[in-house]
Amino acid sequence: MKRLILGLLTLLSISTAFAAEGTSEAVPPSITIGVIPGGNPENLREQGLALAKELQAKLNIPVNIYVSKNYVGLIEAMKTKKVDFAFFSSSTYVFAEQQAQAKVLLKKVWHEPYYYSMIITPQRSGIKSLKALKGKKVAFVDDKSSSGYLYPQVALRKEGLSDTDFKEVVFTGNHQASIQFLEAKKVDAAAVFSDDEKGTQGAWEKFGTDKKAKYRILWKSAPIPNDPFCVRQDFYDAYPKTTHTLMFALIDALEQNRNKDTYSEILGSRDLMPATSKQYDPVREMVKALNIELKP
Template sequence: MRSYLLNRYVVLAIFISMSLLFSGCQTAKTEKTFRLGIIPSENGQETLKQFSPLVAYLEESMKVKVEPYVATDYNAVVEAMRAKHIDAAMFGPFSYIMAVERAGAEVCVVRVGESGAPTYNSYFVTYKDSGIKTLEDLKGKTLAYTDPGSTSGYLVPAKVLLDHGLSTPDFASVIYSNGHDASLLAVKNKQVDAAAIDEMTYNRAIKKGIITKDEVPTFYTCPPIPQSPFAVAKDIDPELKQKFVEAMIKVHELRPDVLKPLSASKYVTATDDNFQLIRDTAKALKLDLSKIK
């Protein structure tokens, strides 16, 4: 009898253990994950560091696991959305319209700068004693862009140069550095004569003591650029989208410290019309959005 009861208890214990294990597996399978892409405006490690506070805030606010994905270049984030590997992404204005064209991305919120401005600027920079004072002085020099998909590191500066009668054949060489910070260092170390970078990276580098205004001065400020947006995939879970948008438009009230590394004061809702200027600029440069790599 004791043996019979013991066997029953063993069977019952095994049944309960298997039930708990199965239940745990089911919970793991159904737990929602929010996959967030981020363009690499600076090196991947630094970019992830800047966005880590936001990722932690989103996990807390949305009650889901947030997986950040910092790509090797701007195009890779666009392709990740096209391949349905991410649910949303922080794009630059130009990479956003590429994502609309190729992945059906839908803008939802846009950054407002630390000064409250809806726009930001791109700078042309050079090194001290380069002799470069104007855009015309760039002829025959070496130039660094950031990435073919970068708004402030390529698109707008290229349009400015075109308006001044300058294009790629006018330079000794043109390179893509794959990061605004990399472009700054290339200029500082005199590997290139000039570069086009965004104002946020320039100001951060000065604050960190990486460069000084004397070492790497600006010599031209490009026209204002619409601030960078977050966009979601066209087939995103509507509940996830709602949670994400609500979290982003409340972040300045709930966790303003999260915004400081992102050079933002808040995020507000946006529409695709905000970026018509970028489309017009790409058209003026005769760029095929479906083929940019």
């Protein structure tokens, strides 16, 4: 079994320093927000710099965007205090809550407050069921990705399939890369997200370059809670006002921008809404069902 991990590790920084005013609370010397290149990494870098600049102007505190190469790296970055805040996937949050004391604050809304995992294959492949994937090449995003690996694993195991039953398993690092692998015929199927139940807002629609390509949905998950925005618990305890100011600044950055795609790679394209830990209980149940060790 070949595992291919594609990604990058970048720290995008806005270096001008400011001093926060008008608050009795201690002020952090800077803020670092961690993200994962789940879609287009180049767009993520550009949007990250623009968002950092806007947030810095509102908070009067230097803001950095940390782009992790994968999910495990982002958990470790929060655990070692390289990042103060992070946008996790739903399952990564469950790991981060256990290992890095992540506290959920907000969640993204793309098309709906929930999204879906789907396993797709080109219609030309002739594959019409999950069982037919045996002996085929399959692309997953990351072994900690909710829609790109974990939820599909539950479905595949019910069909008696594991990674060893495939001819090749490729971990691409992000959903866009998984679609690229499909288009290049390097894999026969891929597990990716869809922002709606019917697949009209699927990763293949967002990232596909071959607009004539047709895909068959072999399986779709139950609704999955959208990606949460979290803070490191000790940072929150030390700087609660700064934390809440940043939350509102992020909401404003999305709501007040006429072009909803300006920060879509990071903030989603519709809303940011308050979230609670309990909302992610279905994800914890999935992690328990797969008997996954909660360690980075």
